[in-house]
Amino acid sequence: MVRHFLDFEGYTAEEILHIIDMAINFKRKGYPDNKPLSGKSVVLIFEKPSTRTRVSFQVAITKLGGESIPLSVSEMQLSRGEPISDTMRVLSAYVDAVVARVYKHETLSEMAKYSSVPVINALSDRFHPCQGLADIMTIKELKGDIHSVKVAYVGDGNNVCNSLIQACSLLGVRIAVASPKEYQPPETVITQAKEWVKKSGSLIELTENPEDAVRDADVVYTDVFVSMGQEEEREKRLKIFYPKYKVTERLMSLAKPDAIFMHCLPAHREEEVEASVINGERSAVWQQAANRLHTEAALLLYLLQDGGRF
Ligand code: CP
Ligand code: NVA
Numbered sequence: 001m002v003r004h005f006l007d008f009e010g011y012t013a014e015e016i017l018h019i020i021d022m023a024i025n026f027k028r029k030g031y032p033d034n035k036p037l038s039g040k041s042v043v044l045i046f047e048k049p050s051t052r053t054r055v056s057f058q059v060a061i062t063k064l065g066g067e068s069i070p071l072s073v074s075e076m077q078l079s080r081g082e083p084i085s086d087t088m089r090v091l092s093a094y095v096d097a098v099v100a101r102v103y104k105h106e107t108l109s110e111m112a113k114y115s116s117v118p119v120i121n122a123l124s125d126r127f128h129p130c131q132g133l134a135d136i137m138t139i140k141e142l143k144g145d146i147h148s149v150k151v152a153y154v155g156d157g158n159n160v161c162n163s164l165i166q167a168c169s170l171l172g173v174r175i176a177v178a179s180p181k182e183y184q185p186p187e188t189v190i191t192q193a194k195e196w197v198k199k200s201g202s203l204i205e206l207t208e209n210p211e212d213a214v215r216d217a218d219v220v221y222t223d224v225f226v227s228m229g230q231e232e233e234r235e236k237r238l239k240i241f242y243p244k245y246k247v248t249e250r251l252m253s254l255a256k257p258d259a260i261f262m263h264c265l266p267a268h269r270e271e272e273v274e275a276s277v278i279n280g281e282r283s284a285v286w287q288q289a290a291n292r293l294h295t296e297a298a299l300l301l302y303l304l305q306d307g308g309r310f
Pocket of ligand 2: 159224266
């Protein structure tokens with residue numbers, strides 16, 4: 001059976017830590033000389049814009065000796081109504097993996113259903129698991145023992161938040177999420193996380209109050225208030241999120257003195273985060289973005305070698 005990576009479900013903590021350790025090794029020691037993806041091709045399909053995900057995947061594939069084929073949906077027959085099922089049957093005959101960024105998560109599920117090669121979620125409305133891998137790698141690099149870390153996520157209970165919740169609850173990292181009542185993470189994600197923390201021995205806390213979430217946190221994380229595809233809700237969302245959920249110097253001062261600031265990027269300075277916080281000494285955002293390259297290389301290698309089939 002082929003293995004996809006649409007979210008963290010179906011993966012063990014050991015597997016995810018193994019992928020992260022592979023990524024840390026690539027970063028420290030460089031990429032293997034034997035080009036392990038030589039002769040392999042990966043298609044990257046984008047329904048929405050991307051800078052980090054697209055470039056980091058393409059560079060990762062090149063470093064491992066493979067070939068990448070980036071496509072926007074508008075240049076595919078999908079945009080003229082070719083069914084996902086037909087597209088995926090055909091692509092499976094050409095390539096070794098499909099990386100896709102889509103509006104609706106259901107599109108990815110449909111892709112995975114008809115694909116005989118791994119499908120990797122490069123962001124959907126529900127999850128952004130590749131971001132979650134780089135986030136945990138960054139926390140591990142900067143904080144060491146992830147089991148003693150408290151992460152505070154402040155803002156929209158969105159795709160990035162959901163993947164952070166999954167990653168933390170699977171791996172045993174304590175997480176507190178502060179979101180407005182109407183924008184809390186979905187019930188399905190919370191219910192699952194509450195099950196996963198029982199096994200990993202961590203804790204998930206939900207609140208509407210950013211100050212409660214960041215108290216004693218080692219990591220303060222935020223994302224945009226308006227995600228791609230929600231542009232028409234901008235005014236309504238800003239009224240609810242701003243300024244209460246903005247990460248400011250004052251909010252950071254409630255976290256641990258050595259707490260770091262994280263953001264998946266792209267960021268809106270003076271909207272969800274004060275410029276001095278994201279530009280400041282405690283900001284880990286550049287390291288976090290750089291780590292995307294290494295975690296994506298490790299993920300691809302893992303899925304395209306033995307870990308991809310079980
Ligand atoms: N963080 C992230 O996924 O960035 P891009 O939208 O630029 O890929
Ligand atoms: N939540 C954001 C993340 C961008 C990387 C979005 O979906 O637009």
